[in-house]
Amino acid sequence: MNEAAVLKLARERVTGFLRGSDRSGSRSTALYTAAVDNSCRELCSKLQQESPAESFCLIATGGYARRSLCTWSDVDVVLLRRDPSSRTQEELARALLYPLWDAGLDVGCHPGSIAEVLALAEADLATRTSLLDLRFLGGDLELYESFKAAIEGCVESWGRELLGRVRAANLARFNRYGASVFLLEPQVKEGKGGLRDFDWLCWIARLRHGARGDYDMLLRGVVEPQHYRELADAREFLLRVRLQLHVLHGRREDRLVFESQEPVARALGFKASGGLLAVERFMGEYYRHAYAMAHLCGLYVARMLGFYWDEEHDHSSVGEPLELGPSAPVVRSGWELEERSADELFLLQRGSVRCVDPAALSREPRTIMTLFEFVQGKGARLHHDTLEQVRGALPRINKRFREDREISGRFFAMLEGDDVFRALVAMHRSGFLGRYIPEWAACFCQAQHNRLHLYTVDVHLLYTVRELEALGSDELEVEFAEVRRAWGRRERRAPLLLAGLFHDVAKTHGTAHSRVGAEQVSALLGRMGASPEDQQQVAWLVRHHLTLSNVAYFRDLRDPKTLSDLAAIVPSRAHLDDLLALSWADASATNPSSFTSWRKTLLLDAYRAALQVVEPEQAGGPLSLEQKRAQVEALLLPEVGRKRASQLAALVFEVPVASQPRYLDSPSELLASHAALLAQHQGQQGSEQRQDLVCHARHRPAAGISQWMVCTRDEPGTFSTQAGVLAACGLSIVSAQAVTRRDGACINSFSVTDARGRAVADPARWRRVQRTLTRVMSGERGLGELLARARHHSGAAVRAGDDRLKRIEVSNELSDQATVVEVVTDDRVGLVHDITRVFLERGLDLQVAKIATRHDLASDAFYVVNRFGRKLGRKSCRDLATVLEERFA
Numbered sequence: 001m002n003e004a005a006v007l008k009l010a011r012e013r014v015t016g017f018l019r020g021s022d023r024s025g026s027r028s029t030a031l032y033t034a035a036v037d038n039s040c041r042e043l044c045s046k047l048q049q050e051s052p053a054e055s056f057c058l059i060a061t062g063g064y065a066r067r068s069l070c071t072w073s074d075v076d077v078v079l080l081r082r083d084p085s086s087r088t089q090e091e092l093a094r095a096l097l098y099p100l101w102d103a104g105l106d107v108g109c110h111p112g113s114i115a116e117v118l119a120l121a122e123a124d125l126a127t128r129t130s131l132l133d134l135r136f137l138g139g140d141l142e143l144y145e146s147f148k149a150a151i152e153g154c155v156e157s158w159g160r161e162l163l164g165r166v167r168a169a170n171l172a173r174f175n176r177y178g179a180s181v182f183l184l185e186p187q188v189k190e191g192k193g194g195l196r197d198f199d200w201l202c203w204i205a206r207l208r209h210g211a212r213g214d215y216d217m218l219l220r221g222v223v224e225p226q227h228y229r230e231l232a233d234a235r236e237f238l239l240r241v242r243l244q245l246h247v248l249h250g251r252r253e254d255r256l257v258f259e260s261q262e263p264v265a266r267a268l269g270f271k272a273s274g275g276l277l278a279v280e281r282f283m284g285e286y287y288r289h290a291y292a293m294a295h296l297c298g299l300y301v302a303r304m305l306g307f308y309w310d311e312e313h314d315h316s317s318v319g320e321p322l323e324l325g326p327s328a329p330v331v332r333s334g335w336e337l338e339e340r341s342a343d344e345l346f347l348l349q350r351g352s353v354r355c356v357d358p359a360a361l362s363r364e365p366r367t368i369m370t371l372f373e374f375v376q377g378k379g380a381r382l383h384h385d386t387l388e389q390v391r392g393a394l395p396r397i398n399k400r401f402r403e404d405r406e407i408s409g410r411f412f413a414m415l416e417g418d419d420v421f422r423a424l425v426a427m428h429r430s431g432f433l434g435r436y437i438p439e440w441a442a443c444f445c446q447a448q449h450n451r452l453h454l455y456t457v458d459v460h461l462l463y464t465v466r467e468l469e470a471l472g473s474d475e476l477e478v479e480f481a482e483v484r485r486a487w488g489r490r491e492r493r494a495p496l497l498l499a500g501l502f503h504d505v506a507k508t509h510g511t512a513h514s515r516v517g518a519e520q521v522s523a524l525l526g527r528m529g530a531s532p533e534d535q536q537q538v539a540w541l542v543r544h545h546l547t548l549s550n551v552a553y554f555r556d557l558r559d560p561k562t563l564s565d566l567a568a569i570v571p572s573r574a575h576l577d578d579l580l581a582l583s584w585a586d587a588s589a590t591n592p593s594s595f596t597s598w599r600k601t602l603l604l605d606a607y608r609a610a611l612q613v614v615e616p617e618q619a620g621g622p623l624s625l626e627q628k629r630a631q632v633e634a635l636l637l638p639e640v641g642r643k644r645a646s647q648l649a650a651l652v653f654e655v656p657v658a659s660q661p662r663y664l665d666s667p668s669e670l671l672a673s674h675a676a677l678l679a680q681h682q683g684q685q686g687s688e689q690r691q692d693l694v695c696h697a698r699h700r701p702a703a704g705i706s707q708w709m710v711c712t713r714d715e716p717g718t719f720s721t722q723a724g725v726l727a728a729c730g731l732s733i734v735s736a737q738a739v740t741r742r743d744g745a746c747i748n749s750f751s752v753t754d755a756r757g758r759a760v761a762d763p764a765r766w767r768r769v770q771r772t773l774t775r776v777m778s779g780e781r782g783l784g785e786l787l788a789r790a791r792h793h794s795g796a797a798v799r800a801g802d803d804r805l806k807r808i809e810v811s812n813e814l815s816d817q818a819t820v821v822e823v824v825t826d827d828r829v830g831l832v833h834d835i836t837r838v839f840l841e842r843g844l845d846l847q848v849a850k851i852a853t854r855h856d857l858a859s860d861a862f863y864v865v866n867r868f869g870r871k872l873g874r875k876s877c878r879d880l881a882t883v884l885e886e887r888f889a
Helices: 003-018 026-052 089-096 098-102 114-123 125-130 141-164 166-177 194-208 215-217 225-249 258-267 278-305 366-378 382-398 405-415 419-432 432-436 457-470 478-488 496-503 508-527 532-543 548-556 560-570 573-590 597-616 624-653 670-679 716-727 761-778 783-794 829-839 874-888
Strands: 055-063 074-081 104-111 134-137 339-340 346-349 351-356 694-698 705-711 732-740 747-753 807-811 819-825 845-854 857-865
Touching: 003 026, 003 225, 026 055, 026 089, 026 134, 026 225, 055 089, 055 432, 074 089, 074 114, 074 134, 089 098, 089 104, 089 346, 098 496, 104 419, 114 125, 114 141, 114 819, 125 141, 125 258, 134 141, 134 166, 141 166, 141 194, 166 194, 166 829, 194 215, 194 225, 194 278, 215 225, 225 258, 225 278, 225 457, 258 278, 346 366, 346 747, 351 382, 366 382, 366 405, 366 419, 382 419, 382 432, 405 419, 405 496, 405 508, 405 747, 419 432, 419 457, 457 496, 478 573, 478 597, 496 508, 496 532, 496 573, 508 532, 532 573, 548 560, 548 573, 548 597, 548 845, 548 857, 560 597, 573 597, 597 705, 624 670, 670 694, 670 705, 694 761, 694 874, 705 716, 705 761, 716 747, 716 761, 716 783, 716 829, 761 783, 807 874, 819 874, 829 845, 829 857
Parallel strands: 074 104
Antiparallel strands: 055 074, 055 134, 339 346, 346 351, 694 705, 705 747, 732 747, 732 845, 807 819, 819 857, 845 857
């Protein structure tokens, strides 16, 4: 058997050894490395036997030299020859490297003489770092020793330049592969907290202290024993993950993409428990190890080089937005400022606070709170050594400390100051926050397996506090200034910030996390000695932190039952203001890109609707029909004149609407648009004959949506067909309203976005939509064919991360006027069309559709009535739910 076949078989056997089982990462890489070594040595031996006079040497470099090969890793070697005039490089490569390439190995080779390889290294940083690790494979041992000596002679000169480029090289790496440990889809090798962090730590230790390999860092005292254990554990876990990724994909794949996380979790033996999915437990473990890797590598790099390798070397960046990570956040204080605390225990220097007397923190744990107060007041960071000193003092944080009223009073006072997020980050990174508040510790690195939540629970909660603080700044868009005013009306900030910090503290309880979290928060605030009023307010906010957003995205705000339910929950304007601020910050901290202008607009609409029932005297109450009609006529007046304006308004106000009793509560702008459409449809606006199909698109760029209104004859399936055409044309429906009139006309209004969640202002695109609708309605084109083509071009449907969230509910409890159908399922092109076809088949009329995304699932709510305009009976509800579950669950 030739060497290529031997290597292929070895890879297959190692893959079989790893598949579906939790094997040691370092042992598995050593096993595969040994297989590659054996083949390389056999090839070298054959060449020496064939050409005894040939002086060559094959040398392993980089990860191959460190015996860290995963099954699809690059194999980096140096192919040296003493006499360039002898056998050509091509002949050597054919004999030694071609069999490796034939086996499917990705071989990176630096060929040439010693001088040629050194010249290549001088010009390339990656080559220089790879040559810091060398291992003899075969050939002329004397030539290898000469090369090794030459490298040693260069290390000192290389070292100065390499150490000078540590920051730039790693910033470039983080910018490319991920500057946060807590990415939804982390890069296991090159990302922050990945295996490359450890490689860089070893290289820097080699250049600074002469340490050769990770063991030598421990033996030379570069790394403390307990930290070495954490680093070794983290590296072992990351290797196991990387190996399973290679096995799963059958190629080199170092990014832990969302779809790979569940199979890797199974392969590593994780099981569901404690309310967490197996994949959530796995990702939590991944983030904990990656966090430890990033933190400890950053710590020792800072100790050896005197700077944070993940921070731009630009002190003019003072005041930039803070980001949370294992290394310290950007400082706000001046870089040159030096100042001591009043008790002389702490020194602010170069933006960092260090402890003058390291033993003080363990001797008197109250001093830890003084430290954080000083950090907050100066807009600084914790020095890396001081952070470790706080960690060392954590055993002194006991039950007595947690129940100390003076300590809790100082903690609450910090929440009333500036830079609260900065102080909480320092507490979190040092471990103090989880030690002081054990309920918080349960959130540390807790993953949420869905595409909407970008961060772990602890990071999300801290970012919520950051977003709450930002509401008081001038960064908020002018059109959303109402949120800033809601934030500014409160006298004290601490209760709302506490709600932001703890609103997801019971996330492991799934859909019950709001209720359980409120109970936990009430208990922990009682333990800390908070006032009964604060306990009640924070617990209420945690209990109802999803209420306003759920109403905004999934309920009809014109339905009296929706508003009465809100009035029963929200006791006052102050509570409503806090709920708006918390809902806004929560959404911003969950996934900024999904918190679109349209979602912001919906949230404000829900707030305004709630305000009308909480403080009707302040909101002014609804307009009378006469006032509403006058508004509509005023909107029509500039275009058609006073007489025609009155006639067009009559089309809306004097013809009953069968499908929606509260239709006339719609915004006046919408009613005016409907009047103009009806006039065209009935031939009353200068047209010689009526138009069977009238379409109009208007755009709301500030809200991030376009509204498409279609007026036509009321026929079965009209709404479903129009929804299908929009999907076939690549547009996403975010809400819809169906208006069926007694005169046989219907007006369907759709709020839509493009694939990027933006308004669709291109007139040509809307002309295409209308042409497509006309052809479908005339039978010229088949809608099924168009939808099939759109689904093909959109790719495979996105699978949900958590199937537990899927549900079908048909309820008569959410509205007094209609049956509410909620469908939470995998999203796909044309889903609204498919669901509304079911309503058509069962003779149901649609009133309102609210289309949204809950986590990574489509979450659609439909208000429907039967052909008599009434809610469905119990049996009809059960039958409808059964049909929907068969097709969409």
